[in-house]
Amino acid sequence: MAKFNRYLITAALPYANGPVHIGHLAGCYLPADIYVRYLRAKKEDVKFIGGTDEHGVPILIKAMKENVTPQDVVDKYHKIISDSFADMGISFDIFSRTTNPVHHETAAAFFKKMYDDGLFEEHESEQYYDTVKDMFLADRYIVGTCPNCGNPNAYGDQCERCGSSLSPEELINPRSTLSDAPLVKKLTKHWYMPLQNYEPFLKEWLLDGHKEWKNNVYGQCKSWLDSGLQSRAMTRDSNWGIKVPLPDAEGKVLYVWFDAPIGYISATKELTPDWADYWCKDDTKLVHFIGKDNIVFHCIIFPAMLKAHGNFVLPENVPANEFLNLEGEKISTSRNWAVWVDDYVKDFPDQQDVLRYVLCSTAPETKDNDFSWKDFQTRNNSELAGIFGNFVNRAMVMMHKLCGGKVPPFHTELKNERDEALIATLQEKKAKIENSIENYRFREALAEMIDVARAGNKYLQENEPWNLAKTPELQAVNQKQIDNCLHLSLQLTANLAIFANPFMPFTAKKICHMLKVVDRILDWENAGSLKLVSVGYSLRAPELLFKKVEDEQVNSQIEQLHARRIKAMEEQKAAATPVAEKVEAEPKATIEFDDFAKLDLRVGTILEAEKVAKADKLLKLLVDIGTEKRTVVSGIALHFTPEEVIGKQVTLVANLAPRKMRGIESQGMILMAENAAGKLVFVNPDAAVDAGSEVR
């Protein structure tokens, strides 16, 4: 730690087109905040930088769909996001936004400097252009007929029916998803950064110089560097973003990934006139906290930009986390499978630390991890309430009962082995927690902290002060021993506040309040001290630090989660319907009876149904057709939940050649009827028949 004189900590800029959820917190903002609070407690010079990323195409599209301006969209979400962080105690020194003038100036100047130094290449290419909306379109916003399977609604990057990956050029009759208009090709010029030129620098700096980075980060970077880098466009055709600061650049803006990381610099400028100390002096330790999807930008592209521009420090570490799942499934914004932070704060008022604790202890530090409400309840009830809160409460209550509400003295002459052991544990834990935090192992640090409370409980159990005070006579005899036990227990409680502070700042303050000490005792240098509360000082009545979380609360959360997902699916259905209506079923050519006879149609019963991962529309079904059970993958997930199709009778094309979808072999096809509104309906027998019955 001696090498660095100041710290600059950044957390990924959340994209301002939606609120933040627990995955964001667990992956990035919470670890960053813990690290920062720890550094502040050590009185390090630290700045914690954040803000919203407010440019880019998705925001533009969202604004068009909602018929508002892009500025309206980002204003709305900037407020929601920054409120959520503030509520959760994420202690940014500044939470800025990339639409601020300072940022526009900074990012444009950054680009201009690189341009003036001749660090960009200019390339022209043909891109699809929507003449109705008057804009160039990204691949995702182009649909057309799939050249492989004939699906009329294949996307510009992938056909969701046959799974083949596409480029927009391959689509037949490409059209815009925004206006439905046919597209024309138009020539456009962009500025590219030749990343391959920075390969030697990146290899030396990162691969040789930062072998200590986390496996997942290092491995990913090595893979990118080994496979070779290419020129990458740093501008886009759009009217929403930072205008390219060149004369012949009308309608061009900086690529959002070029401008976003510069947002860290702009925000620092906004925060302090000394911003350059943090960005340009070698004794600054720059650490980027991000999720794993951002690794390439923070470890390859941004460092290359900083190097290209010159005069900037490079990140000392990028401790990217993996992803957090929710109840065993990927968090999904579009399917509304998420716990939103603003909802949590409303549903669990004054319990931010519970979420902080649970998310930290289950943080996806080395691999993807799962958050479940059941686990949330268990951790709160057994670890926070049962161990931590209970210890503090026991110490406080007994001090009031047995020591007259004042901090008892410690009688050194009676110090015993248990006291020694407890004091030793305290020292040992301090060192361990420091080491864990400094190496970004926050889960481990948190477990060590809880272990201190556990040691406290054990200490009380072994000393049994309640037995020493069974009768007034006994108590009089044993008072000194009781004093010692509670004196140490109270000092331990104060230490717990210091240890807990980076993780659970609200709880730390509550403890300070109860112990009637000022917040300054939370300074890290006080950790391990046995003089935090003064002898003879009268303390407040204890309050419970943590409430139990009841079954009804978690059950209600789980229900809400499912209800929201169904609602989101219905909304998607509704949105998808107009497209379905346009595809009129054309009459097909007459076939002979023999053609029909080739079909083996069977009635089957759906035994099992589950969502196919990574596919919005697919359900994996197990269908009983009497003689056997078939696995069938069916594209009905937007219309039916797995639960509602189980037990249904269906008509199955049983001799259709098997086809693999998303890695699952589908052995047949379920017949569905589609009504005018695009709603799918099962084609099944009028009355129940035996599974396997033939349809003729």
Add this chain to the structure above:
RNA sequence: UGCGAGGUAGAGCAGAGGUAGCUCGUCGGGCUCAUAACCCGAAGGUCAGAGGUUCGAAUCCCCUCCUCGCUACCA
């Protein structure tokens, strides 16, 4: 398809050649100051699977399988 990360008790993790460990959960016991909390003890693992190197492999090598990322929205 390829590359990266991961797969260790019911759950979450640690261990990176030498008797498989921690927390939670479960079971049994103790205690009663405390939020039916706390403390002690026990059960529970062919360390994803197969092969190899080694006196000895969870750990090293090879192959296979599974999950996630690179690859919709998205940390």
